[in-house]
Amino acid sequence: xxxSIYTMPITTDTSGKYPQRIPKYRNALFPxxxxxxxxxxxxxxCLIAIQDVPPATDxxxxxxxxxxxxxxxxxQTMGTTxxxxxVRTKLENVNIPGTWVQTTSTxxxxxxxxxxxxxxxxxxxxxIGNGFWFTGGVTLDSTFGSLxxxxxxxxxxxxxxxxxxxSGFTGASTLRAVIQSAGQQYVAAGLPLDLEGPL
Amino acid sequence: xSVLASDNFNRSGAxxxxxxxxxxxxxxxxxxxxxxxxxxxxGADAYGAYTGVTFPNDQYxxxxxxxxxxxxNGQGPGPAVRMGTATPxxxxxxxxxxxxxxxxxxxxxxxxxxxxxWVRSQAFADGDTLYLEVQGTTLVAKLNGxxxxxxxxxxxxxxxxxxxxxxxxxxxxxxxxxxxxxDFAGVFDPSSFPWADQLQPMPGLAVVGF
Numbered sequence: 001x002x003x004s005i006y007t008m009p010i011t012t013d014t015s016g017k018y019p020q021r022i023p024k025y026r027n028a029l030f031p032x033x034x035x036x037x038x039x040x041x042x043x044x045x046c047l048i049a050i051q052d053v054p055p056a057t058d059x060x061x062x063x064x065x066x067x068x069x070x071x072x073x074x075x076q077t078m079g080t081t082x083x084x085x086x087v088r089t090k091l092e093n094v095n096i097p098g099t100w101v102q103t104t105s106t107x108x109x110x111x112x113x114x115x116x117x118x119x120x121x122x123x124x125x126x127x128i129g130n131g132f133w134f135t136g137g138v139t140l141d142s143t144f145g146s147l148x149x150x151x152x153x154x155x156x157x158x159x160x161x162x163x164x165x166x167s168g169f170t171g172a173s174t175l176r177a178v179i180q181s182a183g184q185q186y187v188a189a190g191l192p193l194d195l196e197g198p199l
Numbered sequence: 200x201s202v203l204a205s206d207n208f209n210r211s212g213a214x215x216x217x218x219x220x221x222x223x224x225x226x227x228x229x230x231x232x233x234x235x236x237x238x239x240x241x242g243a244d245a246y247g248a249y250t251g252v253t254f255p256n257d258q259y260x261x262x263x264x265x266x267x268x269x270x271x272n273g274q275g276p277g278p279a280v281r282m283g284t285a286t287p288x289x290x291x292x293x294x295x296x297x298x299x300x301x302x303x304x305x306x307x308x309x310x311x312x313x314x315x316x317w318v319r320s321q322a323f324a325d326g327d328t329l330y331l332e333v334q335g336t337t338l339v340a341k342l343n344g345x346x347x348x349x350x351x352x353x354x355x356x357x358x359x360x361x362x363x364x365x366x367x368x369x370x371x372x373x374x375x376x377x378x379x380x381x382d383f384a385g386v387f388d389p390s391s392f393p394w395a396d397q398l399q400p401m402p403g404l405a406v407v408g409f
Contacts, residue, residue: 126355130310
């Protein structure tokens, strides 16, 4: 089995018995392929590993501007400023901190970070009972202090369940800094990131 | 591994009876037909959380599954873990039918919001045992003791109960038998034994697993 890793939006399929959050292009482009997915909490976006993707399907997927494919060799670096900026933009456009990515960063570092922030967002979602971060004008540049009290507290509580240091989460911190810190602490702690195999 | 709960469903009634909390589209979500647990309606999702014991956060559920449906797309019965006991649903569930491809789906409900975690193709025979475990943030599914693909990480749900689930659809019959739920107590974790690397085998004996 070969694994191809992409980021893509999650769509809510309302054609069935209840709304189902599924990868946006599943039904149209890979209805019979196996996959595993990390959702970005309740945000409409995911990291997905698809099994044995035929070349035509891969081309169809990557032909969509909202799909980003990670290279097969995750240990290669960004290499150039242009590639680095593209990756930064891809992440920031879906409200995942991306400014930390450097030309010397590897795609494995990037994909692990994405997986880690997905885990943090999932924990937040589970604890708050289905909330969104990026609603009502909230962006990565919003300050932690500008968020509702229950959101701030749940973010801290979610971080605590993983054993993260939250002393740097101040009112002046941006949401970017908070999510980035959580993601980097998740990776540093060596916590699980299994998506059709370890990331 | 410790078995904390089991049920062979060898009784007849309009509910699962004692030790179970049922919920779903209908509050009495399950029947028993003398030998199996059967969804009250094949057109309605059904959950049964085993509430006769308290499950630790790391837990497993296994059950024998039978279904005629071939639709796929996450339909069918199966084991569930970290279940809540009421709607809106909180649960990890594994659902299967006999579709030619993508007949198995691991999904989650978080606060009633459904998300597909993985989809895989794995043939099975009616009466086979499906197993779902969660340890920490790692979910593992097995068919008759053999892993169904690789594990997957999810951090949404931290606690709950083991039990059974049914994802409704087009099937004309489905049933579950011989439920078992348990934990991983007694599983030796070398990392919790700080001097493990200092153990020396007794002459004539081998130390394995360190």
